[in-house]
Amino acid sequence: MRSTRRRTLAAAVAAITLLTLAGCSAKGSEPFKDAPRSSKDNGQPADLVRMPDGFSNVGTKCDHGNRLYVAYHGDSPYAAIAVVADDPTCN
Template structure:
């Protein structure tokens, strides 16, 4: 193999390695969420699990409002709906 071809092959391998490592770095990166004052791990969410191929949902009370979140596995998208002053959310509790 000519030196020019070796250099080109080595450069391409280096670029491919950097691209591969850069693509995997997302898994080690912390969430880029907006600043928050706290979180509510005290009360569990009610999960609604659907058959494969359909989105799952979770629901939880937040200050007297019921929040529904539909999600599909670990995908990047979700849908959110809120029921204000839901009577099933006792007294504005979380």
């Protein structure tokens, strides 16, 4: 009896822990939990480069003649940003 109770309790704790952790990784679906902003550019979609698992993905987009690159890795809370000023491929 005691062994069954322990297993049930362990399974319940594992399920609660899993649900809690799953609810904490919603970076991609949480809208704009970042610094205040003055506008939003939905005019043209960003180009996405999806890398194999284990490597960071890249998003690129032109902004006022400058090309922006943002590297991100799934829902991880970090990213890298690079800017190419006056990129000739940006109109």
